[in-house]
Amino acid sequence: MSGASASSQERPTRQGRDIIKGGGKKQIKMDILRYRHVFTIVMLAVLAGCTQQQNSQDLKEQTAQATAEVKRDAKAVAAGIRGGWSRDKPLDLNSATKEQLLSLPGVTAAEADGMIAGRPYNEPGEVVTRHILSKTEYDKIADQVAARK
Numbered sequence: 001m002s003g004a005s006a007s008s009q010e011r012p013t014r015q016g017r018d019i020i021k022g023g024g025k026k027q028i029k030m031d032i033l034r035y036r037h038v039f040t041i042v043m044l045a046v047l048a049g050c051t052q053q054q055n056s057q058d059l060k061e062q063t064a065q066a067t068a069e070v071k072r073d074a075k076a077v078a079a080g081i082r083g084g085w086s087r088d089k090p091l092d093l094n095s096a097t098k099e100q101l102l103s104l105p106g107v108t109a110a111e112a113d114g115m116i117a118g119r120p121y122n123e124p125g126e127v128v129t130r131h132i133l134s135k136t137e138y139d140k141i142a143d144q145v146a147a148r149k
Contacts, residue, residue, distance in 0.1 A: 079103060090146035093121045104141045111137070121147040 091100055093115060101112035114132040124145045127133045133141075 090124075090144055092148045093124055093127065093145050094119050094147055094149070104144060106137055106140050107133075120149070122149075123147050 091104065093101075096115075098109070098112045098116060101107055101115055102109065107115075111133060115127055118127065118130050118132050121127070124142065124147045125138065126147070128135050128138045
């Protein structure tokens, strides 16, 4: 009997072998589940890295837009200051620089050049009769211009 008990201890029974095999399968399943979590964590880290780059690109675009708005606002303030200076006294069409003429509302570079080329003026309304500005365009600046001799 001692031989039988020794051999039974050394050798598992069929039922014991099934438990060991089943345990091995459980171990393999547990390893797969563990690696699935690792895979999921790695994929989330990769996606987080991609999202971070996209956010930095969005940040760059928002910064560019904000900079453009500030630049536009600064130009508007400068034009307002120029307008404030000329509001006190009308701009003389016979001596105004191109930059001063461009500060008038709606005046383009071509129109400013035309006004300079058409000098001298006896009256400010001559920019309309000489077809340099339309009546509508002139009406926008009529109270801001004069023709001094």
